[in-house]
Amino acid sequence: MSDTSDPRIASDWGDWLPRTIEAAEPDGVAVWYLGCNGFVLKGSDETSVWIDPYVGLGDPPRTVRMIPVPFDPHDVYDADAVLATHEHTDHTHGPSQAPILANSGAPFYAADDSLAVTETEGWTDGWDVDPDQLNEVDEGDSFSVGGFEIDVVEVADADATHPVGYVIRYGDTTVFHGGDTKPHDGFADLGETYDVDLAVVAFGSVGRVPDKETREPQRTRWYCDENQAVEIAEALRADRLLPSHWDMWKGLTADPTALHEHVRSFAFPERLEVVEIGDRIDL
Template identity: 90%
Template structure:
C-alpha cells in the first residue's frame, strides 16, 4: 500500500531462492510463497508464473516491512509471466518487477490502473522492458501461458481502484489468487464453476497506520480478518486455504494459526496451509 520509490534492492538471502525455483522439477504444480502477497507457481513443464512479487521496503514509518527481502529481482532469469492483481505498490512495483521482465523476457499482465503505474514509473524507459511485454486484462478475460490457463475474475477490494483476481489452472490443479480481496457475492459462482484446490486469501489484523498525507494514525483494515478469510474460502468451496500478507506490515501482522479455530466447523476449506516466506508446497 506504500508509494515510496525504493533504492537499489539488496537481498537478505542472496540468490538461493530464485536458483532453487529455477532448478526445481515439480511432478505437478509447485507453489512458493514470497512473503506479502507474492507467489511463484511452477509447473512440471518448467513454466513459471510470478504473482505480485514485491521486494520493496515500504514507506517507513507509514508502512514498515517486517520480513526479509528474499531475492534480488535482477537474479530472476526464469519467469514466463508476471501477474499483478492491482495498482498498489506492494502489488505493482517497478523496482521489484521490471528487472524480472527485463532479464527473463516474461510477459506482464495487469488491469488498466496497474498498467498506468508502469507508465508513471517509466518501466520501458528505465529498465530493458518493451511495450509489447505489457498486456492489459480485465474481468472475464482468459489467457494461456504454456501449460497454464488463467481466467481473470472479479474481486472486492475497496481500497484499490481496479483490482482483479486470477483463477489459474495447471493440469488437475486450480489456484485462486484474489489479491487483497474481501468477501464477494460472486465467489459462490466461482466455487460452483471451478474445482478450486487452493485459495490464497490476504489476511491481517486491523491496526493504526499513519495517513499518507497527514501522517496521523488511522484505524486501518486492508485485509480479511479471521471470519472474512474463512468466508472467502467457504464461498469458493476451496479444498485448501493459504493465508497471505499477514507477515508484511508492522501494525497489521496477524497470527495465521488462529485460523485453525475458525475453519474447523466448516466443510470448506478442508485444509489450512500456513506457510512462511520462502516455503514451497505442492499440489
C-alpha cells in the first residue's frame, strides 16, 4: 500500500474539520473519526492526539480511496502528538502527517519500521520536521501527552512488519487503538488490566485486490471480519466497540451495522458505536 501523492493535499471539505477540532472544548474526551483508521482524541485540557491520520488516495487501481479527503494537513496546527500504529502507507505517510508535525511542532511516536518510512520519505528534508520530533516506541513503553497517558501494547497484524497498539488513558477514560490488528491472546490480559471504554477495531470484508508486484487480483483479507472484531472487543471487555477502516478501500468495504447482530448475545461490548468520517463521539 503506497502512493507518491503531491505533498499538498487537496481537501474535499476545506478546513472546517481541523477548525472544528481546534475550537472544541470537550468536558471529558472527544473523539473524531477521520476515515480509514484515523482518529483525533481531544481532552478537556485541550490536548489533542492524532492517530494514523491519512489523506492519501492510495495506489489506483490497486487501492482506491472510497471516501472524501476530509482535511488538508497543512491546515492542522492544533496537534500535541501524532501516533502511528505501523508502517503501511495508510498509517505512516509523509504527505499526510509531516505537515502536521511541521505546523504544530508535535512529537511523532512510532515503532522502528514506521520510523524507517519517515527516513525513506525524507520527512526532515521535504518538510520542516526536526529529527527530535521523531520518537521510537516499542511494546511495553509508556509516555504522556498533556493529560493523556499512553501505553504501547502488542497487537497481531501479520501483514505488518512491526505493528503496535496504544492504550490511551485520560482520567477515568480509556481508549484502545489496535491499528489493523486481528485477535490476539494478550488482549484478555489487557481487558483485566484496563477498564476499556472504547475499542477501535479495523473491520472489513474479504475481497480481490491487485497484487502490488504482478497487479493480478488476489484474495485479500487485511482487517477483522464480524466475528473477529467482536472477539477483540469481548477480550478487552470494552464498553463500546467502534469499527474503523470499513469505509476506505474499494473491494474491501463492509457494512458496520451488520455487527449489531454479532454483538447482541455478548456481555462485551455493551454498545456498538457506528460512526462515519467526520463524526464526533464523546466519552
